[in-house]
Amino acid sequence: MRVAAILLRRLGALLATALCLSLLVFWLTHLPPNLEKLAKSQGSARMSDAEVASWLERSGFDRPVPVLYGEWLGLLPKAGCGRCGVVQGDWGQSTVFRQPVAEVLGRSLAATGWLMLWVMVVMVPTALALGVLAGMREGSRTDRAISVATILTAATPEYVSGVVLVALFASATAGLSPLLHETGWIEGRTLFQGTASGAMNGITFWNFALPVVTVALYGTGYVARITRAAMADAMTQPYVRTARLKGASQSRIVLVHALRNALVAPVTVILLQLPWLLNGVVIVETLFAYKGFGWTLVQAAGNNDIELLLGCATVAVTLVLATQGLSDLAYRALNPRLRAR
Amino acid sequence: MTEPVLALEGLTVRFGSRRVVEDLTLRIGPGEVLGLAGESGSGKSTAALAILGDLGPGGRIEAGSLRFEGRELRGLAEREWRALRGAGIALVGQEPMAALNPSMRVGAQLAEVPRLHGRASRAEARAAARRALEELRLPDPDRMLAAYPHQLSGGQLQRIVLAMALMAEPRLLILDEPTTALDVTVEAEIMALLRGIRRTRGTAMLFIGHDLALMAGICDRLAVLYAGRLAEAGPVAQIFERARHPYTQALLAALPRIYAARRPPAPLPGSQPLPQDRPPGCAFAPRCTHARRGLCDRDPVPLETVALDAVVRCLRWREIDGAPEAAPALPGPDIGGPILEVEGLTRRFGSGRGTVHALQEASFTAFEGETLAIVGESGCGKSTLARLLMGLERADAGTIRLRGVEVQDRLAGRRPRDLTAAMQMVFQNPSDTLNPAIPAGRQVMRALELFQGGLPARTLREGLADLLGLVRLSPALAQRMPRALSGGQRQRVGIARALAGDPAVLVADEPVSALDASVQAAVIGTLLELQRTRRATLLFISHDLALVRQIADRVMVLYLGRIMEIGPAHRIFGALCHPYTRALLDAAPRPDPGAPPPSPLSGERPSALTPPSGCPFHGRCPRRAELPETLCEDRLPPLAEVAPGHRIRCHLPPERLRF
Structure with a gap:
C-alpha cells in the first residue's frame, strides 16, 4: 500500500517533469532564429526574409508557441488530422530520416538497449566483485591495487578511453593489431573492429566488445568505489564483530553478514547509473558509428530535426525519472528498517 | 588448586x-565472575x-x-580461533542494536551458532534457537525469531544477544558493559538473568564495566x-x-x-x-x-x-589509610520565588501509524535557586520537555512562563535576547554539541557576544577568562580544538558556554552520563557550586537515581509523557512515593556487595503509540492488585497533593504508599 503510494507520487512527478522539460525544449527549438534555419534547410538556403516568412506561415509555424505545443501534445486540434499528437501516440515526422519519429526512436532505443544490456552484464558483476574484494580488507595490498585501478577508470571520460581502446586494439597501424597481424595470429588487419555499425545487423564479440568496454569502464570504476566504501564500512560494524566472535569464517562473514548490508548503496547507485550511461552512449555511439539512441540524438540536434529532438528529450526524461523511482524501491527492498514502515 | x-x-x-x-x-x-573495572x-x-x-x-x-x-x-591459527570463539569463549557487548545484523532475522542469526559449532541440521538449529529464547524468558519466541532487530526493544535485543552467546555453551562469557545502553529497570532485569545463568550453568564470566x-x-x-x-x-x-x-x-x-x-x-x-x-x-x-x-x-x-x-x-x-575525605554536605538551598512556570504543556508527534503523546499536560513550577531533578526511563518525555522549554520545538498546548513572560509560542531564535540568555542548556554529549572546527574558547566567546552584544574585544576576553575560571578550566585550553580536550574538559566548555548569558535557569540534560566515573563527580561539583553562587535554577534531567538523591532539592518523575510524582527529594527518597518511583529506586544497583540484588520491574514498557488507558503504569504496577476491579484501567488518577508541595498520581491513598 505504501509502495503503491510512492509509485503514484513518482509517476506524478515523472509526468510533470516530462511536461516541463518538453515545453522548455519546444520553446527553445521554436525560437525565431531556429525557425529561420529550419525554413532555409527545408526550403532553400537562399530564401529571402519574405520567403522565409511565407514558408513559416504555410507550415503553420507563425502561430503562438503555446498553440503549437498544444498541437504537438495532441491537446489542441491540428489542421489535417484532427487531434493527433504525442498523447495519441503520434510523435510526428523526422525530417532527417524521413520516417515517423516513433519508428526512428523505437529502432534506436532497441539498439541502445542491447548496448546497455551488455554494459550492465560486464559492469555490474565486475564492479561488485572488485568493490567487495577491496572493501573486505581495507588497506590491504589487494585493496590498494584495486583502488588505484578503479580511480583511474572512474577518472577517464569515455571520449578518452574510447580513443585509447580503438588505437590499441582496432587500428591497422597502431597498437597491438599490426603486431598480431604480422606474426599471423589474426586473419584480418585489426583485432577488434573500430566501428560497431555492423552490430546493427548482428552483434558479435568482435564488433561489440570495444563500445561495451568503453561505456562500462567508467561505470565499473565508479560503482566499485561505492561498493568498496560500503563494504569497508560494513566490515567495521559491531554485527560483523559479533559474527566473527560466533566463530563464523571470513567467507561467511563477507557473504552472509556484510554483503547484504553493503549492497544497499551500490544497488541504488547502479540504477542511478543508467541515465548516466545514456550520456556516455552519446559519445560512444558517435565514436563507433553505432546507430542507437545517442547517435540519433546527435543527428537530430545537428540537423535541426525538431520533432525527433523533442521525442528524444521526452524519452530521456522518462528514463531518468523511472530509474530513480526504481532505485527508491530497491533501497526499500534491501533495507528492512524502511520496509517495516 | x-x-x-x-x-x-x-x-x-x-x-x-x-x-x-x-x-x-x-x-x-x-x-567465578571476575569484574574488570576501568574508565574508557x-x-x-x-x-x-x-x-x-x-x-x-x-x-x-x-x-x-x-x-x-x-x-x-598466543599464536593460535585462525582456524583454531574460529573453533574457540562462540563455543569456548563468547562475548556480549554494549550496544545490542549494533551487535545484531540489521538485515537478518533474529532467528537466522541465532540458528547460525549451532550450525557453525555443532553441525546441527537447519531444523535442529531452529529448535535450539527457540529453546534459547525461552530459557531467557523472552515472551512470544516465535514472533521474536521472525523479527528484524529494529522491531524489538533494547532490553529484548540484549536478551537475544545473551541467548546467542550462551547457545554453544561457552565456558567463559565476556560481558563488555552489557547494560550501559539500557534503562535502570531493564538493567536490573538483565543483571537478574546473568545471576540466574551463573547459578544454573556455572559459567565463568569476565564482567567489564x-x-x-x-x-x-x-x-x-x-x-x-x-x-x-x-x-x-x-x-x-x-x-x-x-x-x-x-x-x-x-x-x-x-x-x-x-x-x-x-x-x-x-x-x-x-x-x-x-x-x-x-x-x-x-x-x-x-x-x-x-x-x-x-x-x-x-x-x-x-x-x-x-x-x-x-x-x-x-x-x-601501607601508609595510606582508608577512604579519602568525603565531600562536604551541601548547605540548604536558598530558595526564592517562582521563576519558571509550566502549565498544561503537551507535545504530540504524528507518525504514519498514529500519534505519540510525548508529553501530556505537564504542569510544574521551578523556584529560584533550587535543583529540580527530572527522572524517568528513555522515552518518558524528559528530553521533549527540555526541548520545549528551550524553544527548540513548539508545544501543541500549554504555557511556559519564564520570569512571568509567556515564551511557549516563541521558538529559540525568536525569543528576546534577555529571555534566551535567561534559560540555557547543557547537553548530554559534549563532543556532539561543540563545533569541531572552532577553538573551544572562540565558541564560548561567541556566546558572550550574542548574549551581551556590542562589547569591546577586551571585555569579551576578560569575560571568557572569568567563565573558564568559573568552570575550572585553564585559560591555555581556550586555544585548543574540541577534539584536543578530554570529555570532562569538553563538558566544562559546554557549561561555560551556557553560563555566558548569566542564566537564571540552567537545563542540564544528562550532563554527566557520557563522562567517566572519576570525572563525573568533578563536573557535578562545578555545576552545583555555580548554581549556589549564582542562585540559578538547575533543571537536572537524569536517569541515575542515586545521583539525583545526592544533589536534588525536588524531584519530578515522568512515565510515558505524564508527571507521576513531584515533590521534595527528602520525602520521595525517605517517606513515601509513587509505586513507579519505588520500582525505579528498587531497580538501582547498590554499591554494596552484601546487599540483596535489586529487583527488576516486570513487563515490557508499553509503546507510546498505544498508551494504556487509565493510569499509564497499571500494566506493570506491583500494587495493582490492591485496588478494586478495573479502577486503574478506567480512570487516570489525578496528580493529588499528599503533603505540601508533594503530589502523587495514584489511586492508592497516601498512607499506603509509605516505605
Whole structure:
C-alpha cells in the first residue's frame, strides 16, 4: 500500500517533469532564429526574409508557441488530422530520416538497449566483485591495487578511453593489431573492429566488445568505489564483530553478514547509473558509428530535426525519472528498517 | 588448586607505538565472575578483544601469556580461533542494536551458532534457537525469531544477544558493559538473568564495566584497571570494605549512594592520561593526593601481593589509610520565588501509524535557586520537555512562563535576547554539541557576544577568562580544538558556554552520563557550586537515581509523557512515593556487595503509540492488585497533593504508599 503510494507520487512527478522539460525544449527549438534555419534547410538556403516568412506561415509555424505545443501534445486540434499528437501516440515526422519519429526512436532505443544490456552484464558483476574484494580488507595490498585501478577508470571520460581502446586494439597501424597481424595470429588487419555499425545487423564479440568496454569502464570504476566504501564500512560494524566472535569464517562473514548490508548503496547507485550511461552512449555511439539512441540524438540536434529532438528529450526524461523511482524501491527492498514502515 | 578457566600472565598489548594494556595478570576460576573495572581508555575492552584473538589491524600482543583451560592462546591459527570463539569463549557487548545484523532475522542469526559449532541440521538449529529464547524468558519466541532487530526493544535485543552467546555453551562469557545502553529497570532485569545463568550453568564470566555499584551485585572478585595497568585486584567485599589503592578509593568515594546523606559525590581532579602520554612511574600519581615526588614518579611500580588473593600496585599502600575525605554536605538551598512556570504543556508527534503523546499536560513550577531533578526511563518525555522549554520545538498546548513572560509560542531564535540568555542548556554529549572546527574558547566567546552584544574585544576576553575560571578550566585550553580536550574538559566548555548569558535557569540534560566515573563527580561539583553562587535554577534531567538523591532539592518523575510524582527529594527518597518511583529506586544497583540484588520491574514498557488507558503504569504496577476491579484501567488518577508541595498520581491513598 505504501509502495503503491510512492509509485503514484513518482509517476506524478515523472509526468510533470516530462511536461516541463518538453515545453522548455519546444520553446527553445521554436525560437525565431531556429525557425529561420529550419525554413532555409527545408526550403532553400537562399530564401529571402519574405520567403522565409511565407514558408513559416504555410507550415503553420507563425502561430503562438503555446498553440503549437498544444498541437504537438495532441491537446489542441491540428489542421489535417484532427487531434493527433504525442498523447495519441503520434510523435510526428523526422525530417532527417524521413520516417515517423516513433519508428526512428523505437529502432534506436532497441539498439541502445542491447548496448546497455551488455554494459550492465560486464559492469555490474565486475564492479561488485572488485568493490567487495577491496572493501573486505581495507588497506590491504589487494585493496590498494584495486583502488588505484578503479580511480583511474572512474577518472577517464569515455571520449578518452574510447580513443585509447580503438588505437590499441582496432587500428591497422597502431597498437597491438599490426603486431598480431604480422606474426599471423589474426586473419584480418585489426583485432577488434573500430566501428560497431555492423552490430546493427548482428552483434558479435568482435564488433561489440570495444563500445561495451568503453561505456562500462567508467561505470565499473565508479560503482566499485561505492561498493568498496560500503563494504569497508560494513566490515567495521559491531554485527560483523559479533559474527566473527560466533566463530563464523571470513567467507561467511563477507557473504552472509556484510554483503547484504553493503549492497544497499551500490544497488541504488547502479540504477542511478543508467541515465548516466545514456550520456556516455552519446559519445560512444558517435565514436563507433553505432546507430542507437545517442547517435540519433546527435543527428537530430545537428540537423535541426525538431520533432525527433523533442521525442528524444521526452524519452530521456522518462528514463531518468523511472530509474530513480526504481532505485527508491530497491533501497526499500534491501533495507528492512524502511520496509517495516 | 583447580585449573583456572582463564589465566593472563603479564599480558601487554600494543597498537602501533602505544601500549594500551601493560603487564596484565588475571585469573578466572571455574564458575567465578571476575569484574574488570576501568574508565574508557583504561584498556579493559582491548583486554577482552585480546582474549578473543580479535585485536584487529594494528594491534598485537607484545608480551605475556594467555591461557584458556590450560591451553596457550598466543599464536593460535585462525582456524583454531574460529573453533574457540562462540563455543569456548563468547562475548556480549554494549550496544545490542549494533551487535545484531540489521538485515537478518533474529532467528537466522541465532540458528547460525549451532550450525557453525555443532553441525546441527537447519531444523535442529531452529529448535535450539527457540529453546534459547525461552530459557531467557523472552515472551512470544516465535514472533521474536521472525523479527528484524529494529522491531524489538533494547532490553529484548540484549536478551537475544545473551541467548546467542550462551547457545554453544561457552565456558567463559565476556560481558563488555552489557547494560550501559539500557534503562535502570531493564538493567536490573538483565543483571537478574546473568545471576540466574551463573547459578544454573556455572559459567565463568569476565564482567567489564565502569559502574562499581553494578559490579558489586554480581562479581566475586574485582580488578581495577587504570591507564592500561592493573591498579588493584581482590575479592569484591574486601575491595568495597577496604580499598588499598588511592584510585579505587577515589572511585568508591565518587559513587553516588542512594540511601546516604545528601551530599555531592567526592570529586577527583584531572582525568586519566591517554596511552601516549602516560607519565613514568605510577600513572595515577598526578591525580593522587598521597603521591610523593621522587618516589611515585619513577619506574618500576611493581604489583604487590598484599593479602590472600589480593594485589595492589602502589608504593605507599601501607601508609595510606582508608577512604579519602568525603565531600562536604551541601548547605540548604536558598530558595526564592517562582521563576519558571509550566502549565498544561503537551507535545504530540504524528507518525504514519498514529500519534505519540510525548508529553501530556505537564504542569510544574521551578523556584529560584533550587535543583529540580527530572527522572524517568528513555522515552518518558524528559528530553521533549527540555526541548520545549528551550524553544527548540513548539508545544501543541500549554504555557511556559519564564520570569512571568509567556515564551511557549516563541521558538529559540525568536525569543528576546534577555529571555534566551535567561534559560540555557547543557547537553548530554559534549563532543556532539561543540563545533569541531572552532577553538573551544572562540565558541564560548561567541556566546558572550550574542548574549551581551556590542562589547569591546577586551571585555569579551576578560569575560571568557572569568567563565573558564568559573568552570575550572585553564585559560591555555581556550586555544585548543574540541577534539584536543578530554570529555570532562569538553563538558566544562559546554557549561561555560551556557553560563555566558548569566542564566537564571540552567537545563542540564544528562550532563554527566557520557563522562567517566572519576570525572563525573568533578563536573557535578562545578555545576552545583555555580548554581549556589549564582542562585540559578538547575533543571537536572537524569536517569541515575542515586545521583539525583545526592544533589536534588525536588524531584519530578515522568512515565510515558505524564508527571507521576513531584515533590521534595527528602520525602520521595525517605517517606513515601509513587509505586513507579519505588520500582525505579528498587531497580538501582547498590554499591554494596552484601546487599540483596535489586529487583527488576516486570513487563515490557508499553509503546507510546498505544498508551494504556487509565493510569499509564497499571500494566506493570506491583500494587495493582490492591485496588478494586478495573479502577486503574478506567480512570487516570489525578496528580493529588499528599503533603505540601508533594503530589502523587495514584489511586492508592497516601498512607499506603509509605516505605
